[in-house]
């Protein structure tokens with residue numbers, strides 16, 4: 001990403017599509033303190049037009065949401081960190097909901113809307129925290145995605161799949177993950193965290209818990225595939241969801257490190273978890289992210305690696321994705337069980353190419369995610 005993604009004018013164009021006079025209900029108000037900024041999220045049920053204003057003595061910024069009706073219960077939230085004192089929300093007049101952020105010092109903010117589910121996101125920075133990052137001038141502040149957790153599969157006592165010549169999935173995916181992280185940091189100015197950076201065992205549930213605790217915006221789990229048939233090859237990207245597809249179940253059972261029979265039994269339990277998650281999960285966003293990455297990998301590899309097969313975006317019950325509070329995907333970068341793909345996975349060139357193409361997929365996802373205004 002080489003330049004600021006969004007110009008304010010886009011914001012008006014897009015809101016022009018909203019149904020004239022349609023009322024938007026404002027459902028919830030929450031905030032998430034990050035190291036460099038405080039994120040305020042206002043859940044709504046449709047695209048909402050808004051205006052923003054700034055007041056001094058004391059420092060405040062406020063947003064008027066147009067044609068909006070307040071249905072939220074909580075009207076004052078005490079934040080009390082070094083930047084934000086409190087957040088207040090109220091029905092200002094018949095058609096306007098006002099959100100006020102009481103600041104402790106002068107701040108800059110960055111506001112944008114996201115669909116699926118619709119919400120207005122406001123990131124507030126203190127003046128001194130507003131910095132340009134990234135080698136190519138990509139401004140991290142112009143994106144809804146700032147922090148990415150990369151999850152190299154397996155590790156330690158769990159080698160993952162092992163290729164015919166002995167190449168281990170845990171080693172391949174760690175190297176690709178580190179390469180990917182370096183690109184996302186250096187070229188795109190994103191903050192990258194890893195569930196592991198060495199050859200250690202990390203339980204599956206701790207991986208998304210880590211991403212949640214860090215307030216990550218994306219979770220990307222990287223794996224290499226395996227099949228009973230040495231001929232099977234290709235690339236596939238998964239999101240977490242119920243599936244009846246036998247191949248997808250087989251892949252999930254292997255990655256979950258349980259037998260396919262036990263996988264079938266736990267499906268009932270998992271379905272309950274998923275029903276609960278479905279209320280506020282990020283499935284649509286995960287699907288979008290998966291498609292951008294899958295397409296980037298397949299299109300980008302086709303030229304130099306003509307045998308590459310597109311196995312598509314699929315869904316299955318991966319333990320490692322359960323509970324993620326952000327868009328989350330699992331990429332099977334190639335089949336380590338296929339002699340040709342194992343040979344490629346052993347090379348630095350192929351690993352670097354894959355890392356670069358995943359980064360490009362993330363870039364496409366980010367570019368098409370946000371409608372923003374930056375003051």
Ligand SMILES: [Zn+2]
Pocket residue numbers: 153154160161169222223224255
């Ligand atoms: Zn794996």
